[in-house]
Structure formats: structure tokens, C-alpha cells
Amino acid sequence: MELGNLQQLQFLYLGPNNLTGTIPVSFGNLTSLVGLVVAQNDLYGTIPEELGDLSNLQQLYLGRNQGLTGSIPISLSNMSSLQSIDFACELWQHASACDFVSRMEQVKFEDWIFLAHFRTGKVPAEIGSISSLTSLGLGTTELDDPIPSEIAMLENLQLLSLENNRLSGSIPFEFGNLKMLNTLYIYGNKLSGAIPDSLGNLSSLEHLELGENALLSEIPQSIWNLTRLIELDHSENVFQGSLSSAISKMKALDSSSISMNQLSIPQVLSDLINIAYLNLSCNNFSGVIPDSLANLRRLNSLNLSFNKLEGVIPNKGAFLNHTVISLVGNKALCGSPKLGFPLCSSNVSVSHSKSRLHSLKCILPAIAFALIIVLGLYIHLKSHKGRSKNSNTTGTQFRNNYRLISYHELVCAPENFSDANLLGRGAFGSVYKGQLD
Template identity: 40%
Template sequence: MSMMKQLEYSHEPDPSISRILSASMFSKPYHSAFCQPLSSLQYGKFSRSLHNRTFNPPVTYVLSRGSLPSNISLNSMLQFLSVSDNRLTGGIPSSLSHFHHLQVLALSVNGFSGRIPPEIGKLQQLRLLALGKKQSHSLWSLDMGNNELAGIIPSEIGMLENLQSLILNNNRLHGSIPWELGGLKRLSKLSLEANSLSGFTPDSLGNISGLQHLLLGANELSARIPKTIWSLTGLIELNLSRNILNGSLPLRMGNIKSLDILDMSMNQLSGNILSAFKELQMLRYLDLSDNSFDGLIPQSLSELISIEALNLSHNNLSGIIPNSLVNLQYLRSMDLSFNKLTGNVPDGGVFSNLIVASVLGNAALCGAPRIGFPPCTTNDVSPSSATRALLFNYVLPAAAITVISFAFCYMVLIFFFRRQTNNQAPSDTPSLDSHRSISCHQLVRATENFSEANLLGRVSFGSVYKGCLDDGLIIAVKVLNLEVQGALRSFNVECHALIVVRHRNLVKIISTCSQLKFRALVLQFMPNGSLERWLYSHTYCLNLLERINIAIDVASALEYLHHHYSQIVLHCDLKPSNVVMNEDMTAHVADFGIAKVLVGDSWTVTSTSKRGTIGHMAPVSLSNSSPEYANR
């Protein structure tokens, strides 16, 4: 058989995905030595029921006209089926998926129209799908997503002039995106996400004037974003995330006024965030996280009147948070964490329900005591007065005492340095004292794509994995299962409860990762596991002194949360599995996913709806009494 380019099967097994071994979408009439005609069907229409016939594969049907019936029934052991080089019309029936042993399906050179049935993907032994040129010109949808297809994308796809939807996402395709795809003038959706495509994004994609959905995320595309992309004024969804794209955003992006979703996260984009965004009045979701954008957050973002989710985290943005963002009435989710922002945290709008994880990693912020940021010091005098006041009140006195204090400070520093040198053993372990900016890409790499081998256990709303960062720091990554009711709320509560508190017997949060469909907490790793393992395992045991020390550690943590922190924090699910030990067997209280945070005298409660584990719940969870009862 003569074939043009093929998509070859990846030999790596995966039982959860259909194993289509190769797919030739453009072949000449399918003839081969193993295909022999069935004489009884030499001419005429296709019989609807042939299951009583017994024949041995391979089989070729030679038909002159008609269509393949939708309820076709053949020998279930059939391995080779060809109806090539006929005048069959109509759609390709989904019932072909019933032939579970089918290895070759040849439909070339006919008049089939419509889309390829997605049920074809259930043919796990299929090695060859030949559609040919003639009938493929009338195809309007080609969906081969979520398979095991590997190899390059055939450039001949560009010959499918009537194609409106091309979906090849979640395969193992590599190589570059064919320039010929730009010839699909009627295409409205192009989905090539989650492959291993590399190289440049072809300029020719800008020729598809009717394109509405361009999904190229989770590949290895590099270089700059083609300028022609910004001429696609009909785009509704643009996803270029998780690539290696660089350069800056052009002013022309304001041309795409119909844009609803824009995701350019996890790239190497840089420069300022442009004022051109104010033209995107229909935009609901904007994600520019995990890039290298710098400069100020533009005031023009407050003109995105339809925006619901805004993520600018993990960049180098500086300056203040614009107060005008409080006017975005539909904004429900915002993440500004791990930038270099300063000044007052606005109050009102989306900031009324702001959690500390959304602004974590901006040490110079102030004005939000509710989430752990100190009050701002205000100065209402004019700029000229402020300058004079600064000169006379601070600069001159500081200059006067600098010489006197220098020697004293020098001596103090030398003393402190020597004390630290004497009291601390040398260590190559990275510090956990401050929050760090850790991208989702780094977490995937650290946990080997969240492999089962690194699974430490399962908790209330997700799973915990062991990971190793590039600098050697061992971490625990708690990944929330957002399909579980209350998981998102649990993430917010745990961030609120743990990020701003500091105690030696509480598990430290190192960082957070927050994406639209992914939430994770990066926690301090506890190598000695949970107290539950030490109490109930036959291979571990605790002596009396260790048990007393663990009890003291847990009591110390609870005393701090109940009496010595600015807000009362109730754990609500304290049990052995939520107490973990470090290398020195020091106990740490963990899993604050259903904690209650009591704010002020009014007992304003922040918590999830889940009550906890039977036998370990606080008494307040079992009654309608005041929260004070929980502390008695």
C-alpha cells in the first residue's frame, strides 16, 4: 500500500489510553496482497447483517455505491477491513468500534462526509486507519485527541479544505507545527495541547481568519509569538501556556476584542503588561503567571469589566496594587503572589475575601492585618513638605549618629556572627525561614510528575507527595482534589491558618501553587511520618519520654493557636495522623484544611463545611453552642 505521512504508535504502554498504533489520513486506494474481495458482495449495497457468515480475515469489500449502515454487524474476530476505492457516501458509522480485534480499517477513495467517530479510538488493536484524499475533502471534524499517537503531524492535513475542527490534543506528537495548517481557511478550532511539539509557531496560523479556539499549551514551542496571531480578531480562546515562548506582548493584542480566555502562563515572556488589555472588554480569564513580566500593574486592568479570574503571580511586578481593581464587580479570583509589590493592600471588592496565598511573597505590602500584613504608616502632608520633613527629621539626624553608631553596630555584628558560627552546625540544607517562589513546573519536576512512587499518603481533600527541588530541598507537596466538595475552601482556610503563623510545632508552608484547575501547598517535609504510624505499627515504638515530649509539642502548638496568636485558630480535626515528626522526633501539627479562624469579639468564623473525623471533632462541631466552648 502506498501511503503518505503517518502518525506512528508510541510503544510505551498505557492501559488507560486507547492504543491506536498508526493513522494515515491521506492514502491512495488501499490495495494489498492480504486483501481479497468477498465474491458474494462483488456489487450492490452493503448488507446490514453479516454476523452469520464465517470468513477468515483479511477481507476487502468491493462495493459500487450506497453507504455503510449505522448498525453494521460483522464477524467480531475481524482484523482487516477495507472498503476502499468505491463510491460509498454518508457518514462513517460508529458501530465499526464493535470490531475489537480490528487492526486495519481502510476507507480510502470514497465519498464519506462528516466527522470521524470518536468511538474509533476504542479500537485498541488498530494499527492503520486509511481515510484517503477523495472523501477527506468533505470532512469537517477530525478528533484524535486523548490517544497514544506519536510522530509528526502530517502536512497533508492542510488539504482538508472543509475542516472546521482539528483536535489532536493529549497525544505524543513531536516535531513542528506544519506551516500547511494555515491553509485550513474554515477552521474554527485547533487543539494541539499536551504534546511534545517544538520549534516556531508558524506565521501561517494568522491566515485562518475564522479561528475561534487556538489551544497550543503544554508543548515545547519556543521563540516569539507570531505577530500574525494578533490579527485573528475572532479568537475566543487563546492558550499558549506551558511552553518556552519569549519576547514581550505587542500593542496589537488589543485587536482581539472578542477574547474570552487568555492563558500565557509558564513561559519566558518579559517586559511590561500593556495598557492594550483595556480593549479586551469580553475577557473573563487572564493568566500571565510564571513569566518574567516587570514594571507596574497597569491601571488599565481595572477596565476589564468582564474579568472573573486574574493571575499575575510569580513575576517581577513592582509598585502598588491599583485601588481601581476593587471596582471589578465580577472578579472572584485574583493571585498576585511572589512579585515585588509594595504599599497598601486595597480594601473592598475582590480584596474583601482575599486570602494570604494570593499576596504571599510580597514582603513590602501592608494594610491587611486580617491576613497578616501590618498596618501602613500614612503621611498626609504635601510632597514638598514631606521632602523637607524627611531631610530635617531623618536624613540629618541619621548622618549625625552614623559615625557614632557604626563602631557599635560593627561590634554587635561581629559578636552575632561568632555566636552563630559557634552554635550552629554547618548545613547544606536550604533555609525554610522565608516563603519561596516555586512554580508548578518545578513541582512537577520535583515529584516526577506526581508519581505513585513519591506518594506519601492521602488526606482529607487530596494527596501528599514527596519531592526534591533543584537546590536539593526535600519538600512535601499537598495536591488538592478540586473535584471533592469543599477542597477549594480547604485550600483557602489552610493558607489563612498557616502562612502567617510561626511556631516550632506547626508544619511550615514554604510556598503555594494556584492555577485555575490546580491547587497545591508546598510544605516542610517530615521524614519520620505521622504519630499514627508510631502508635499503631508493629515495627515502630515510642518510649515513655518520647510520648511525653510529643504530647508537650502538640499542647504547645494548640496553646499558641488558641491564646497567643492575634486570631484564634481551632484545628477541629486533631488526631494521630495529623501529627507528624521531623528527623529529631519533634512533633508538628498538620492538615489545617477544616480549621476555624475566629476573628475578633464577634466570633466571625472562617472554615470549611466539613466537620472532621468522628471521635476527634471539637465539641463545638457537635452542637450549636458558642465557639468559646471549644476552648474550655
């Protein structure tokens, strides 16, 4: 039976298979068709103009048929019901793609996965005119020009996928206007410059992957305001400075890779209560391993390899599960033979304890001072109570037997506590001699 005769057919899914040949012209007769998927086959030739007659079509997936050639038929812009498109054909001309895109401005797209391998390597700027677009996929499509800022005009965009291309230039500052964006994938390109502060405005963002580029400078503080982030990848860039302790605000974070940069590590990471995967390898992290890492209870993969860490490896929390920890390349670490590190010498243990003792040296004097004040108040109140009970007897007897000395006399007797009258010093103070008049 000829497929083109099935005029009541609503869904035709033929991929992925190993189908060969051309797309039948008779597919234009399937006027009831809602979904047409012939992606991931070995089809060749041109796209039939007749497909433009499928006015009810909502899904059109033609991608990953490397033999498809020619231009995108303008007739396809008549498909007013289209919601989702997948184009991935090697030899489509950029000019025809731009013409097609400009004609689709009035189509109410919910999802457009536009995967065309343009010969000029450009993302058509005209794509910014399709304001209803919610998803745009241009990953692995051999694009090699700067990202057009016109993409930021897609105010309803929720997913933007530009990964694994050769895109150059910087991340457009205008991307901060994509307030509905949930997912941003730009990893695996040749992007340079700093991350724009404006990305911190994307309050709906849950997935941010900027790895494998040449981004530099410091990671802007605004990024740590994206508290809904679940996935964060800044790996294989040239970020410098200290990894901000503000990362601890990302309590929803499940997976993060910041490896292969030039960053130093913050001491406080224990607030990342949902983190399961954390890769901090190949950076400039130095000093002892923060205890806060041992308190991450959901952690099932921690990579701290090839840094400059030293001292005792924590013996608690995630560090007890040797199958999820990688510390290779930190030669100054010790205390975990199961991870391939020798036992610590007494000197190392002492130096590791010094960091904790340093904080105690600041805290203990304050505690001791407070205790002295409390004790002094207690003694004062106790003696005052005793004096009040015996005010008629003891007080009178004391006044009769001994002369009361004023504070002025007490100061003048040792000549204002002069060192010449100092007799000695002890644990409770200094002793002076003096002559009363």
C-alpha cells in the same frame, strides 16, 4: 441477537465502557448506520476493512482503544458522508495515516477530531488538503515535531487543538491566515520563539491558550486587538517587559492567566469589566497594588502572589472578599491582617499616599491658576460696570484730583523694576520704589 444483522440501525453508541475483543466485521452490514461510537473501551486488533461500506456514516469514533493496531484501512476514505472522526490508536503508522488523509480531500468534513498517536510523532502535512475541515483535535497525542504550516491552509477551521504534546519549534506565522478560527489551544508543549504578530489578525478568536511553553520576548501589541477574547492563557513562558495597558481593550475577557513570566503590571486594568478569573502570580510586578484592580466588580479569583508588590493593600472592592484574593510572597505589603499581613506603619501609609499626592501636585496648581483668572475677570467686569455708571461724576472727580500716570512712566520710575529699587516681596507680588518726573 447479532448486532450486525440490525440493518435498519442508525446509531450505535458503545462507549465508554469496558468492552474487550475486536471490532466485529459484521458491523460492515449496518448500511443505515449514521453514527458509530466505540471509543474509550479496551478493544484490540485491527480496524475491519468492511467499515468502508458504511456509506451513510457521518460519525466514526474509535479513539482511546489502546489495543487497536495496524494501519488505517484505505476503504474508510470511501465514506463520503463522514463529518466527524475520532482516531486515537497507539500504533498506527504515520505512512498509512498520511495516505488516508490525502484520500479524504474531497470529503466535506464539518468536524475532524484526528487523535492518532503516530509513531513518528508528526502531524501529517497532507491534512492541509482537507479544506472543508472546521475542527481539528490533536491534543495529548505524543506529537513532538514542529507544527506544519500546511494547517494554515484549512481556511474554514474554527477549532485547533494541539495541547499537551511535545511539539517544538515556533508557532507558524501562517496561522494568521485562519480568519475563521474561534479556538486555539497550544498549551503544554515545547514551543519557543516569539508569538507571531499575525495572530492579531484572528478577529474571530475567543479562546487563546499558549501556556506551558518556552515562548519568549514581549507579548506583541497585536494580541491586544483581539477584543472578542473570552479566555487568554500566556502562563509559564518567558515573556518579558511590561504587560501592556492595551489589555484593557479586552472588555469581553472572562478568564486570564499570565502567571510565571517576567512581566511588570500596568496601572490601568479597570476596563476589564467582565473578568472573573485573573492570575498574575510569579512575575516581576512591583510598586503598589493598582486601585484599578479593586474596581473589577465581577472578579471572583485574583492571584497576585510571589511578586514584588509593596505598600497598603486596598480596602475596597474585590479586596474586601478575602477568600478570592491571594497575595502570598509579597513581603512588603501591609494593612490586611485577615490576609496575613501586618498593619501598616505611619511611614508606609505616608509613602503610599505620596503616589496620590504626586498627581495632586500637578493638578492643583492648574486649578488654582484657572480660579485666579476667573476671579480677575469677575473683578474687572464688576469695576468696569461701576465705572460706566459713574463716568460723569467719579471719573471727572478722579481726573481733577489726581494726575494719570502712563505705563511708560510706571516702568521707568523704578528703573525697569531693578532689584536696586526692590523694597520687598509678599504673597501678592513685589514692591518697588520709584521717582516720577
